[in-house]
Amino acid sequence: AQSVSQHNHHVILSEAASLELGCNYSYGGTVNLFWYVQYPGQHLQLLLKYFSGDPLVKGIKGFEAEFIKSKFSFNLRKPSVQWSDTAEYFCAVISNNAGNMLTFGGGTRLMVKP
Amino acid sequence: DTGVSQDPRHKITKRGQNVTFRCDPISEHNRLYWYRQTLGQGPEFLTYFQNEAQLEKSRLLSDRFSAERPKGSFSTLEIQRTEQGDSAMYLCASSLGGRGTEAFFGQGTRLTVV
Numbered sequence: 171a172q173s174v175s176q177h178n179h180h181v182i183l184s185e186a187a188s189l190e191l192g193c194n195y196s197y198g199g200t201v202n203l204f205w206y207v208q209y210p211g212q213h214l215q216l217l218l219k220y221f222s223g224d225p226l227v228k229g230i231k232g233f234e235a236e237f238i239k240s241k242f243s244f245n246l247r248k249p250s251v252q253w254s255d256t257a258e259y260f261c262a263v264i265s266n267n268a269g270n271m272l273t274f275g276g277g278t279r280l281m282v283k284p
Numbered sequence: 285d286t287g288v289s290q291d292p293r294h295k296i297t298k299r300g301q302n303v304t305f306r307c308d309p310i311s312e313h314n315r316l317y318w319y320r321q322t323l324g325q326g327p328e329f330l331t332y333f334q335n336e337a338q339l340e341k342s343r344l345l346s347d348r349f350s351a352e353r354p355k356g357s358f359s360t361l362e363i364q365r366t367e368q369g370d371s372a373m374y375l376c377a378s379s380l381g382g383r384g385t386e387a388f389f390g391q392g393t394r395l396t397v398v
Contacts, residue, residue: 272329
């Protein structure tokens, strides 16, 4: 079945540690990829997106993600996390093989210890 | 303020009652999505509209769920004969349409069925 998988459900890091959150999808066809963030008590907001071109995309707040087509992956990275990055992170995909609907992974809850 | 408004923000209802939620998208957006999110899970796609046309409704959780978007502007999501399992956050999002455009989310309506 077509799906979006986020392997890490909970991640705890200390400030200044590096972050990498995994995202894999199983859709074929042309995909557009997104990472959304949900801070405590707030709505979902976009961190970054990939449509085409350079597979390394940069987003807000120092986040970046790399699209690796051969691995069906779109992992999120940040070299040095801050306490304010504590939030839940969601990977999402739109595929022309799946009705062009925006479909989310299960999310990764990140806690950054000060 | 995200630009997508949802009303009400919270709804407590007794089992068996009908509830209706409203979503006002960003005015120039022609695509509108509904999702359900339960604790610890990613947003689960329910349905979406392109203008007033409902393009995908097979993911609606049961025939107790229905959605409308008259005139391609605001949308309503109705749940008939609510059950305790319907308790969740219901999210609305809108976008300009097309696979590559960002979806903007509202704050959601939290439904509690008692």
